[in-house]
Amino acid sequence: MTGIADFNYPAFNAAADQLRARGYEVENPADHGIVESAQWTDYMAYDLTRLGLCGVIALLPDWEASQGAKLEVLIAERLDMTVVNAHDLVKRENLEATAKAR
Template identity: 70%
Template sequence: MPTENRIDCPALHKRSKSYPFGERVPCTVRMVKSVTADPMPGIGLAYIKGAVPVANQDDIYHVWTNSHGAVAAVMPDGRHLGLRPGEFEVHTWHELSRAQSASGVTIAADRANRLYLAGPMTGFEDFNFPAFNKMAAELRARGYVVENPAEHGVVDGADWADYMAYDLTRLGLCGQVAVLPGWENSKGARLEVHIARELGMKVVNAQDLVAT
């Protein structure tokens, strides 16, 4: 089953007073614009061995972050490409333990702004992934940290129970569940909502969050 592709970086262990992301550390970013490596005076891009790294607009990259908040996209070949504020938006955040939280912010507090997106998939074209991804992007633009099951993709050999077992572990990290239209007709979404309510979590209409 999918697991977090965790890249170790200085910000996970120590963050300076000028660190710009508070008690959170970026895990992945979505590019707002396409970015290439900066040329150096006198030699241009000659210092780069191989192809010049490019982070393409709208693509998502795992990132490395230093203790002062400098962010670098990690390319598929492992090279780092430095990014400037305004070139990216944070897509997902690392899950920090209490020991990694410099000011003692608890896991429970971190859940307040994290929500799980639930809705129908079975029987829909492309498993309804476009609707999930569109809503996740809109919610993230409003500051929410979103657990979007559509981003796990399709795993060879996995069945419905495998997906549910994994997704329910992600739901448990959240403080509320946001539902998409038609969730009542989905066996999986109904189970997710039932468990969320049993755990005392808030269940809301995703479109209402976007509209407010």
């Protein structure tokens, strides 16, 4: 999120909205917004406590360019969490819904 316009909040919020519409409970790091005087480490400390509540981590495109996302993925993998691309998860849900409708 650091170094991206609007901290990439629009992409985080769009992905969260799509997943919530499909019934997922979402921990969106953009939900807590910008906290005055907070540093990167403050955001990461909070986000990592929330990550521990999740069973799946859904990644946005270009996540590899984010130091925070790379740390979250490392921790998720060490905790044997499922790591997926958010787009693939939404796409899979769409395909399953289409197959059920047939």
